[in-house]
Amino acid sequence: MGKKCKCPPAGAPDWVMTFGDMMSLLLTFFILLVSLSEIKEEDIWRAKAEVVKQSFGIHGGGGKVPSDADPTLSLMRKLERMYLQQQEEKRVSQTQDQAIPGRHLRVTQTREDLTRGIGKVTFEPGSADLSESARIALRPGVEVFKGHTNKIELHGHASSSELGVRSKYPDLWSLSFARAQAVKQVLVDEFGVKPERIRLVANADNEPMAKRKYTSRALEPNRRVEIRISNRLVDEFTQPVANAD
Numbered sequence: 133m134g135k136k137c138k139c140p141p142a143g144a145p146d147w148v149m150t151f152g153d154m155m156s157l158l159l160t161f162f163i164l165l166v167s168l169s170e171i172k173e174e175d176i177w178r179a180k181a182e183v184v185k186q187s188f189g190i191h192g193g194g195g196k197v198p199s200d201a202d203p204t205l206s207l208m209r210k211l212e213r214m215y216l217q218q219q220e221e222k223r224v225s226q227t228q229d230q231a232i233p234g235r236h237l238r239v240t241q242t243r244e245d246l247t248r249g250i251g252k253v254t255f256e257p258g259s260a261d262l263s264e265s266a267r268i269a270l271r272p273g274v275e276v277f278k279g280h281t282n283k284i285e286l287h288g289h290a291s292s293s294e295l296g297v298r299s300k301y302p303d304l305w306s307l308s309f310a311r312a313q314a315v316k317q318v319l320v321d322e323f324g325v326k327p328e329r330i331r332l333v334a335n336a337d338n339e340p341m342a343k344r345k346y347t348s349r350a351l352e353p354n355r356r357v358e359i360r361i362s363n364r365l366v367d368e369f370t371q372p373v374a375n376a377d
Contacts, residue, residue: 256355285330328366
């Protein structure tokens with residue numbers, strides 16, 4: 133009688149699956165290293181290295197599992213951080229717009245100005261009406277420039293999503309200007325500020341204080357009028373500029 137054949141079990145050995153997983157992870161890791169080696173800018177490299185480090189759980193001095201309760205490991209925050217880093221690199225003065233013909237740009241100096249903020253008031257969505265609390269908030273700012281003749285700038289702002297279908301304002305420029313005008317009217321009528329001291333500036337939604345917010349309360353800082361006082365006096369604007377062409 134012949135010997136019984138001991139045939140190997142069907143299928144791949146158990147260790148092959150573990151080995152295959154390990155090789156796949158190593159391949160992914162080396163691809164990641166090659167990708168990072170192509171990054172020349174140090175700031176971008178640091179930003180992406182930080183994202184990779186946090187994704188592997190290296191955070192706060194020890195490993196931890198990412199979860200919704202950990203805001204620092206949020207994918208949205210990682211992407212936003214990388215986006216802001218890229219935006220910093222694009223902050224140059226050149227644009228794709230057509231330039232003025234000629235080799236040299238002629239610059240004319242007019243009146244130099246320097247302003248500082250002394251307060252702000254906010255508005256309800258889509259409205260340019262000052263609330264009673266906003267009127268009260270104006271008083272501390274009035275006390276700063278009361279008794280002086282410095283120019284006052286009122287910068288109106290709006291939130292990008294506050295114009296409804298039935299809004300009486302055609303666009304955000306009109307709304308932000310109307311807000312600055314409303315503050316001017318209160319300063320003139322109730323606080324006795326001379327109209328010639330006031331300059332109105334409309335900014336629409338171009339200078340938001342709150343970004344990537346969606347509730348009306350969170351967007352309130354965007355619906356504002358900033359009050360700024362200039363270092364220039366009213367009399368200086370009634371006189372011709374020295375050395376002006």
